Amino acid sequence: xxxxxxxxxxxxxxxxxxxxxxxxxxxxxxxxxxxxxxxxxxxxxxxxxxxxxxxxxxxxxxxxxxxxxxxxxxxxxxxxxxxxxxxxxxxxxxxxxxxxxxxxxxxxx
Amino acid sequence: xxxxxxxxxxxxxxxxxxxxxxxxxxxxxxxxxxxxxxxxxxxxxxxxxxxxxxxxxxxxxxxxxxxxxxxxxxxxxxxxxxxxxxxxxxxxxxxxxxxxxxxxxxxxxxxxxxxxxxxxxxxxxxxxxxxxxxxxxxxx
Numbered sequence: 001x002x003x004x005x006x007x008x009x010x011x012x013x014x015x016x017x018x019x020x021x022x023x024x025x026x027x028x029x030x031x032x033x034x035x036x037x038x039x040x041x042x043x044x045x046x047x048x049x050x051x052x053x054x055x056x057x058x059x060x061x062x063x064x065x066x067x068x069x070x071x072x073x074x075x076x077x078x079x080x081x082x083x084x085x086x087x088x089x090x091x092x093x094x095x096x097x098x099x100x101x102x103x104x105x106x107x108x109x
Numbered sequence: 110x111x112x113x114x115x116x117x118x119x120x121x122x123x124x125x126x127x128x129x130x131x132x133x134x135x136x137x138x139x140x141x142x143x144x145x146x147x148x149x150x151x152x153x154x155x156x157x158x159x160x161x162x163x164x165x166x167x168x169x170x171x172x173x174x175x176x177x178x179x180x181x182x183x184x185x186x187x188x189x190x191x192x193x194x195x196x197x198x199x200x201x202x203x204x205x206x207x208x209x210x211x212x213x214x215x216x217x218x219x220x221x222x223x224x225x226x227x228x229x230x231x232x233x234x235x236x237x238x239x240x241x242x243x244x245x246x247x248x249x
Contacts, residue, residue, distance in 0.1 A: 030214055031214060031215075031217040031219075032161075032214040032215055032217075033158065033215065033217040033218075033219035033220060033223055034217055034219060036154050036157060036158070036223070037154060037219065037223050037226065037227075041146075041150070049213075049214045051125070051213055051214070052125065052126045053125060053128060053129065053213060053214060053215075054214070056128065056129030056132075056133065056157065057129075057157075057214075059129070059133055059136075060129070060132065060133075060136070060150075060153045060154060060157055061150075062146075062150070077126055081126075085133075
């Protein structure tokens with residue numbers, strides 16, 4: 001399932017948009033060094049971390065999208081960087097575990 | 110044979126927002142050169158960790174990339190506090206980052222271990238009170 005399809009199906013907020021790619025897997029984490037060494041590309045990255053470095057890390061891992069969980073919204077700097085880099089940032093009210101289950105269910109990953 | 114491409118970046122030590130610009134720029138260059146995605150990823154990760162270290166620990170510095178058709182050499186130079194115990198600093202999970210840095214998602218103690226993991230050669234030249242130069246070579 002592509003990110004745009006996923007955003008519609010899940011009803012998650014869409015903060016920024018980018019290239020519409022398939023979500024092939026998922027990764028949950030907030031420690032950026034763990035994420036860049038362990039998350040695989042084309043993943044949905046689920047996090048509660050909300051700062052500009054999230055956009056830099058998302059670019060490095062080539063994730064399909066970022067899903068900010070637990071009602072977190074991107075701050076101004078993250079919003080601006082994600083927008084300029086063309087990164088999808090979605091927002092879920094669920095906690096990370098529940099959001100991960102939603103990704104797994106809808107995307108079949 | 111194409112000549113070596115040399116890219117040099119100033120890494121601002123006061124500005125977390127700009128951290129990642131050097132590695133993003135090198136990543137774009139390597140992609141344009143047709144370097145394999147796996148190699149591009151290794152370079153981007155190793156260089157990003159280096160950039161972050163310059164910001165967190167050294168009040169900034171310089172990131173230099175020398176790109177050849179078959180490899181990249183990266184130098185991360187600072188005039189920061191130096192590393193007192195390199196073996197300890199290389200240990201996964203060891204970090205001297207402050208609570209404030211950790212709240213930004215850094216300080217997991219994986220910076221230097223990740224740089225080693227993703228490079229083919231790594232050398233650390235450091236002196237306490239003088240500064241540190243980390244050399245990374247990644248073969249494509």
